[in-house]
Amino acid sequence: xxxxxxxxxxxxxxxxxxxxxxxxxxxxxxxxxxxxxxxxxxxxxxxxxxxxxxxxxxxxxxxxxxxxxxxxxxxxxxxxxxxxxxxxxxxxxxxxxxxxxxxxxxxxxxxxxxxxxxxxxxxxxxxxxxxxxxxxxxxxxxxxxxxxxxxxxxxxxxxxxxxxxxxxxxxxxxxxxxxxxxxxxxxxxxxxxxxxxxxxxxxxxxxxxxxxxxxxxxxxxxxxxxxxxxxxxxxxxxxxxxxxxxxxxxxxxxxxxxxxxxxxxxxxxxxxxxxxxxx
Numbered sequence: 001x002x003x004x005x006x007x008x009x010x011x012x013x014x015x016x017x018x019x020x021x022x023x024x025x026x027x028x029x030x031x032x033x034x035x036x037x038x039x040x041x042x043x044x045x046x047x048x049x050x051x052x053x054x055x056x057x058x059x060x061x062x063x064x065x066x067x068x069x070x071x072x073x074x075x076x077x078x079x080x081x082x083x084x085x086x087x088x089x090x091x092x093x094x095x096x097x098x099x100x101x102x103x104x105x106x107x108x109x110x111x112x113x114x115x116x117x118x119x120x121x122x123x124x125x126x127x128x129x130x131x132x133x134x135x136x137x138x139x140x141x142x143x144x145x146x147x148x149x150x151x152x153x154x155x156x157x158x159x160x161x162x163x164x165x166x167x168x169x170x171x172x173x174x175x176x177x178x179x180x181x182x183x184x185x186x187x188x189x190x191x192x193x194x195x196x197x198x199x200x201x202x203x204x205x206x207x208x209x210x211x212x213x214x215x216x217x218x219x220x221x222x223x224x225x226x227x228x229x230x231x232x233x234x235x236x237x238x239x240x241x242x243x244x245x246x247x248x249x250x251x252x253x254x255x256x257x258x259x260x261x262x263x264x265x266x267x268x269x270x271x272x273x274x275x276x277x278x279x
Contacts, residue, residue, distance in 0.1 A: 002074075007136060008092065008114075008152035012043045017149065040129040040137035043147045044120065044138060057120045061100050063241040068102040072229050076159075076181070076269055077106050079225050083273075085155055085177045086111045094118065094153045094171065096142045097161025101128025101135070104157070108134040112232055113154075120140055146171060163209070169216040169276060177273055178217055182209050184224055184268030191239065191265050194257050195249040206270040213274055221273040232262045239265075 009018040011027035018033070020023045025041055026132040033041050056064075069075070071221045080103065086093070090115035098117030105128060108115040115135040119125050122139050129137040140147055146167045156168050159181035168178055182205040210219045231239065237258055240246055246254070 007116075008149040009041075009043070009116075009138070010147045010149055012045050012140070012145075014148045018147075038124070038126050038129040039133065040125045040139060042122065042139040044122075044139045044141060056099070056124055058123045058274070060242055060246075061121060061124045061127060063238040064124075065102070067098045067235060067242055068237040070235050070238075072231065072235060072267070073102075073269075076225060077229055079104055079223065080157075080159075080179065080181075080271065081107055081110050085179075085273075086113075088113070088154055090114070091154045092116075092152060093155045093157065094148060095157040095159075096146070096164065097158060097169070098124070098128060098137070099161075099259045100124045101132050101137065103159060104128070104135055105132030110133055115150070117147065118148075137161070142167075144267070157181075163212070165213055165216055172276055174276060177220075177275060178213070180209050180213070180272040180274065182206055182270050182272070184226055186226075186266045187268040188239070188245070189266050190263060191236070191257070192245060194201070194260070194263070195240070195245055195253045202268070206272060210272055210274070215277055217274040218275050218277050219272055223271040223273075224268070225271070226266065226268040228264055229267050230262060233258075233261050236260055236263050 007018060011018055011031050013031045014029045016027035016029055018027055024032050024034045033043060035041060084179045086107060093115045095117045098119045099106050101117055103117055104117045117128055117135055118138045118140050121143050121251050125137045125139045143162055143164050150170055153171050154173055154176045155180045156172050172178060183202040183204050187202050240257055
Protein backbone atom coordinates (compact mmCIF):
# COMPACT_ATOMS: atom_id res chain seq x y z
CA UNK A 1 0.00 0.00 0.00
CA UNK A 2 1.05 3.62 -0.53
CA UNK A 3 -0.13 5.72 2.45
CA UNK A 4 1.40 8.96 1.18
CA UNK A 5 -0.35 11.08 0.07
CA UNK A 6 -3.34 10.27 2.30
CA UNK A 7 -5.81 7.96 0.64
CA UNK A 8 -8.89 9.77 -0.73
CA UNK A 9 -10.99 6.79 0.39
CA UNK A 10 -14.30 6.79 2.22
CA UNK A 11 -15.80 4.35 4.66
CA UNK A 12 -18.39 2.29 2.76
CA UNK A 13 -20.56 2.12 5.88
CA UNK A 14 -20.88 5.79 6.84
CA UNK A 15 -19.03 7.77 4.18
CA UNK A 16 -16.44 9.26 6.55
CA UNK A 17 -12.81 9.51 5.40
CA UNK A 18 -10.64 6.45 5.96
CA UNK A 19 -7.30 6.84 7.71
CA UNK A 20 -4.41 4.37 8.13
CA UNK A 21 -4.23 2.58 11.47
CA UNK A 22 -2.05 -0.33 12.56
CA UNK A 23 -2.53 -3.06 9.92
CA UNK A 24 -5.91 -1.60 8.96
CA UNK A 25 -7.83 1.45 7.87
CA UNK A 26 -10.63 3.01 9.86
CA UNK A 27 -12.94 6.00 10.07
CA UNK A 28 -13.80 8.38 12.91
CA UNK A 29 -16.98 6.39 13.57
CA UNK A 30 -15.06 3.24 14.43
CA UNK A 31 -15.53 1.13 11.31
CA UNK A 32 -12.33 -0.92 10.74
CA UNK A 33 -11.10 -2.54 7.50
CA UNK A 34 -8.13 -4.86 7.62
CA UNK A 35 -5.26 -4.69 5.16
CA UNK A 36 -4.98 -8.14 3.59
CA UNK A 37 -1.61 -9.88 3.59
CA UNK A 38 -1.33 -9.14 -0.15
CA UNK A 39 -1.78 -5.42 0.62
CA UNK A 40 -5.29 -4.64 -0.62
CA UNK A 41 -8.32 -3.32 1.29
CA UNK A 42 -11.70 -5.05 1.04
CA UNK A 43 -14.42 -2.37 1.14
CA UNK A 44 -17.14 -4.52 -0.40
CA UNK A 45 -20.10 -4.83 1.97
CA UNK A 46 -22.30 -7.92 1.93
CA UNK A 47 -25.36 -6.12 0.55
CA UNK A 48 -23.29 -4.72 -2.35
CA UNK A 49 -22.79 -8.12 -3.99
CA UNK A 50 -25.13 -10.64 -5.57
CA UNK A 51 -23.06 -13.73 -4.75
CA UNK A 52 -20.43 -14.85 -2.27
CA UNK A 53 -17.62 -14.46 -4.81
CA UNK A 54 -18.76 -11.85 -7.35
CA UNK A 55 -16.84 -10.82 -10.43
CA UNK A 56 -14.44 -12.81 -12.55
CA UNK A 57 -13.50 -16.24 -11.19
CA UNK A 58 -9.97 -17.54 -10.68
CA UNK A 59 -9.74 -19.25 -14.08
CA UNK A 60 -10.75 -16.12 -15.98
CA UNK A 61 -8.46 -13.90 -13.91
CA UNK A 62 -5.47 -16.18 -14.45
CA UNK A 63 -6.20 -16.35 -18.20
CA UNK A 64 -6.09 -12.55 -18.30
CA UNK A 65 -2.84 -12.43 -16.34
CA UNK A 66 -1.16 -14.89 -18.71
CA UNK A 67 -2.48 -13.14 -21.83
CA UNK A 68 -1.41 -9.68 -20.68
CA UNK A 69 1.98 -11.05 -19.64
CA UNK A 70 2.40 -12.43 -23.19
CA UNK A 71 2.59 -8.86 -24.50
CA UNK A 72 -0.31 -9.08 -26.93
CA UNK A 73 -1.99 -5.97 -25.47
CA UNK A 74 1.23 -3.99 -24.88
CA UNK A 75 0.44 -1.47 -27.66
CA UNK A 76 -2.75 -0.52 -25.77
CA UNK A 77 -0.86 -0.10 -22.50
CA UNK A 78 1.83 1.96 -24.24
CA UNK A 79 -0.73 4.22 -25.96
CA UNK A 80 -2.60 4.97 -22.74
CA UNK A 81 0.63 5.54 -20.83
CA UNK A 82 1.73 8.09 -23.45
CA UNK A 83 -1.24 10.37 -22.77
CA UNK A 84 0.11 13.69 -21.33
CA UNK A 85 -2.51 13.66 -18.57
CA UNK A 86 -0.42 11.13 -16.62
CA UNK A 87 2.56 13.49 -16.50
CA UNK A 88 0.84 15.92 -14.13
CA UNK A 89 2.74 16.38 -10.88
CA UNK A 90 1.06 14.30 -8.19
CA UNK A 91 -1.53 12.91 -10.61
CA UNK A 92 -4.32 10.85 -9.00
CA UNK A 93 -5.74 7.98 -11.07
CA UNK A 94 -8.67 5.64 -10.46
CA UNK A 95 -9.01 2.49 -12.57
CA UNK A 96 -12.59 1.29 -12.12
CA UNK A 97 -12.83 -2.34 -13.18
CA UNK A 98 -9.05 -2.79 -12.94
CA UNK A 99 -9.10 -6.60 -13.17
CA UNK A 100 -5.79 -8.22 -12.35
CA UNK A 101 -4.07 -4.84 -12.51
CA UNK A 102 -1.94 -4.98 -15.65
CA UNK A 103 -2.78 -1.51 -16.99
CA UNK A 104 -2.84 0.45 -13.74
CA UNK A 105 0.23 -1.41 -12.51
CA UNK A 106 2.15 -0.36 -15.62
CA UNK A 107 1.03 3.25 -15.20
CA UNK A 108 2.07 3.28 -11.55
CA UNK A 109 5.54 2.07 -12.54
CA UNK A 110 5.99 4.62 -15.33
CA UNK A 111 4.53 7.74 -13.70
CA UNK A 112 4.60 9.49 -10.31
CA UNK A 113 1.36 9.93 -8.39
CA UNK A 114 -1.45 8.13 -6.62
CA UNK A 115 -2.88 5.12 -8.46
CA UNK A 116 -5.94 3.27 -7.17
CA UNK A 117 -7.54 0.17 -8.71
CA UNK A 118 -11.06 -0.98 -7.90
CA UNK A 119 -12.64 -4.30 -8.85
CA UNK A 120 -15.40 -6.48 -7.44
CA UNK A 121 -13.37 -9.66 -8.03
CA UNK A 122 -11.36 -10.46 -4.90
CA UNK A 123 -9.14 -12.86 -6.85
CA UNK A 124 -8.28 -10.17 -9.40
CA UNK A 125 -7.41 -7.62 -6.72
CA UNK A 126 -5.29 -10.18 -4.87
CA UNK A 127 -3.22 -10.77 -8.00
CA UNK A 128 -2.88 -7.03 -8.64
CA UNK A 129 -1.74 -6.21 -5.12
CA UNK A 130 0.80 -9.03 -5.02
CA UNK A 131 2.61 -7.72 -8.09
CA UNK A 132 2.13 -3.96 -8.21
CA UNK A 133 3.10 -2.44 -4.87
CA UNK A 134 3.19 1.18 -6.06
CA UNK A 135 -0.60 1.25 -6.42
CA UNK A 136 -3.48 0.98 -3.97
CA UNK A 137 -5.95 -1.84 -4.59
CA UNK A 138 -9.54 -1.96 -3.39
CA UNK A 139 -12.25 -4.63 -3.54
CA UNK A 140 -15.49 -2.73 -4.17
CA UNK A 141 -18.51 -2.72 -6.46
CA UNK A 142 -17.81 -0.21 -9.20
CA UNK A 143 -21.49 -0.06 -10.14
CA UNK A 144 -22.58 1.02 -6.68
CA UNK A 145 -21.52 4.06 -4.65
CA UNK A 146 -17.73 4.04 -4.80
CA UNK A 147 -15.74 4.54 -1.56
CA UNK A 148 -13.77 7.42 -3.11
CA UNK A 149 -13.89 11.09 -2.10
CA UNK A 150 -15.62 13.79 -4.13
CA UNK A 151 -13.50 15.61 -6.74
CA UNK A 152 -10.39 13.63 -5.76
CA UNK A 153 -9.17 12.14 -9.06
CA UNK A 154 -7.36 13.75 -11.99
CA UNK A 155 -8.01 10.72 -14.20
CA UNK A 156 -10.58 7.92 -14.20
CA UNK A 157 -9.95 4.87 -16.38
CA UNK A 158 -12.71 2.59 -17.62
CA UNK A 159 -11.16 0.18 -20.10
CA UNK A 160 -13.46 -2.57 -21.40
CA UNK A 161 -15.40 -2.27 -18.14
CA UNK A 162 -18.90 -1.23 -17.01
CA UNK A 163 -19.20 2.52 -16.44
CA UNK A 164 -20.77 4.26 -13.44
CA UNK A 165 -21.20 7.70 -14.97
CA UNK A 166 -22.84 9.37 -11.98
CA UNK A 167 -20.07 8.25 -9.65
CA UNK A 168 -17.36 9.17 -12.16
CA UNK A 169 -18.79 12.70 -12.32
CA UNK A 170 -18.76 12.95 -8.52
CA UNK A 171 -15.21 11.63 -8.09
CA UNK A 172 -13.45 13.37 -10.97
CA UNK A 173 -11.90 16.80 -10.40
CA UNK A 174 -13.52 19.63 -12.40
CA UNK A 175 -10.57 19.73 -14.80
CA UNK A 176 -10.01 15.97 -14.81
CA UNK A 177 -10.17 13.46 -17.65
CA UNK A 178 -12.28 10.35 -18.08
CA UNK A 179 -10.64 7.77 -20.36
CA UNK A 180 -12.93 5.09 -21.76
CA UNK A 181 -11.74 2.14 -23.83
CA UNK A 182 -14.16 0.14 -25.99
CA UNK A 183 -13.66 -2.48 -28.74
CA UNK A 184 -12.78 -0.90 -32.06
CA UNK A 185 -13.88 -1.96 -35.56
CA UNK A 186 -13.31 -5.67 -36.24
CA UNK A 187 -11.85 -6.32 -32.78
CA UNK A 188 -11.03 -10.06 -32.53
CA UNK A 189 -13.05 -10.69 -35.68
CA UNK A 190 -10.97 -13.73 -36.68
CA UNK A 191 -11.51 -15.39 -33.29
CA UNK A 192 -15.20 -14.54 -33.30
CA UNK A 193 -15.58 -16.16 -36.72
CA UNK A 194 -13.81 -19.29 -35.52
CA UNK A 195 -16.22 -19.44 -32.58
CA UNK A 196 -19.23 -18.74 -34.81
CA UNK A 197 -19.95 -15.78 -32.57
CA UNK A 198 -21.17 -12.49 -34.01
CA UNK A 199 -21.50 -9.24 -32.12
CA UNK A 200 -21.26 -6.83 -35.05
CA UNK A 201 -18.15 -4.95 -36.09
CA UNK A 202 -18.17 -2.64 -33.04
CA UNK A 203 -18.28 0.49 -35.22
CA UNK A 204 -20.99 2.00 -33.06
CA UNK A 205 -19.41 1.19 -29.67
CA UNK A 206 -17.55 4.49 -29.30
CA UNK A 207 -20.54 6.61 -30.27
CA UNK A 208 -22.75 4.66 -27.87
CA UNK A 209 -20.26 5.12 -25.04
CA UNK A 210 -20.02 8.88 -25.63
CA UNK A 211 -23.81 9.19 -25.76
CA UNK A 212 -24.26 7.31 -22.48
CA UNK A 213 -21.79 9.64 -20.76
CA UNK A 214 -23.87 12.70 -21.67
CA UNK A 215 -24.82 15.11 -20.26
CA UNK A 216 -22.32 14.70 -17.41
CA UNK A 217 -19.38 14.37 -19.81
CA UNK A 218 -18.33 15.82 -23.15
CA UNK A 219 -15.99 13.99 -25.53
CA UNK A 220 -12.79 15.92 -26.29
CA UNK A 221 -10.69 13.37 -28.19
CA UNK A 222 -10.89 9.95 -29.83
CA UNK A 223 -7.96 7.64 -30.60
CA UNK A 224 -8.13 4.43 -32.63
CA UNK A 225 -5.58 1.66 -32.16
CA UNK A 226 -5.63 -1.30 -34.53
CA UNK A 227 -3.01 -3.94 -35.29
CA UNK A 228 -2.60 -7.58 -36.25
CA UNK A 229 -1.33 -9.92 -33.55
CA UNK A 230 -0.16 -13.50 -34.14
CA UNK A 231 -1.24 -15.84 -31.34
CA UNK A 232 0.11 -19.21 -30.29
CA UNK A 233 -2.09 -22.00 -28.96
CA UNK A 234 -1.75 -20.91 -25.33
CA UNK A 235 -2.65 -17.31 -26.17
CA UNK A 236 -5.69 -18.43 -28.17
CA UNK A 237 -6.94 -20.48 -25.21
CA UNK A 238 -6.41 -17.64 -22.72
CA UNK A 239 -7.98 -14.98 -24.95
CA UNK A 240 -11.02 -17.16 -25.53
CA UNK A 241 -11.47 -17.75 -21.80
CA UNK A 242 -10.97 -14.14 -20.70
CA UNK A 243 -13.65 -12.57 -22.91
CA UNK A 244 -17.47 -12.76 -23.01
CA UNK A 245 -17.02 -14.94 -26.10
CA UNK A 246 -16.25 -17.83 -23.75
CA UNK A 247 -19.75 -17.82 -22.26
CA UNK A 248 -21.62 -17.17 -25.51
CA UNK A 249 -20.03 -19.78 -27.77
CA UNK A 250 -20.93 -23.44 -28.14
CA UNK A 251 -18.86 -26.20 -26.59
CA UNK A 252 -18.13 -27.58 -30.04
CA UNK A 253 -16.83 -24.25 -31.36
CA UNK A 254 -14.63 -23.73 -28.30
CA UNK A 255 -13.22 -27.24 -28.57
CA UNK A 256 -12.32 -26.64 -32.22
CA UNK A 257 -10.56 -23.35 -31.44
CA UNK A 258 -8.47 -25.01 -28.75
CA UNK A 259 -6.93 -27.28 -31.41
CA UNK A 260 -5.49 -24.35 -33.40
CA UNK A 261 -1.72 -24.05 -33.24
CA UNK A 262 -1.76 -20.39 -34.26
CA UNK A 263 -4.11 -17.64 -35.33
CA UNK A 264 -3.48 -14.06 -36.47
CA UNK A 265 -6.13 -11.74 -35.05
CA UNK A 266 -7.12 -8.10 -35.33
CA UNK A 267 -6.84 -6.18 -32.07
CA UNK A 268 -8.71 -2.90 -32.18
CA UNK A 269 -9.57 -0.37 -29.50
CA UNK A 270 -11.18 3.04 -29.49
CA UNK A 271 -10.09 5.32 -26.65
CA UNK A 272 -12.35 8.22 -25.72
CA UNK A 273 -11.16 11.19 -23.67
CA UNK A 274 -13.96 13.09 -21.97
CA UNK A 275 -14.22 16.05 -19.60
CA UNK A 276 -16.88 16.97 -17.08
CA UNK A 277 -19.70 19.08 -18.47
CA UNK A 278 -20.36 22.50 -16.99
CA UNK A 279 -24.07 21.66 -16.75
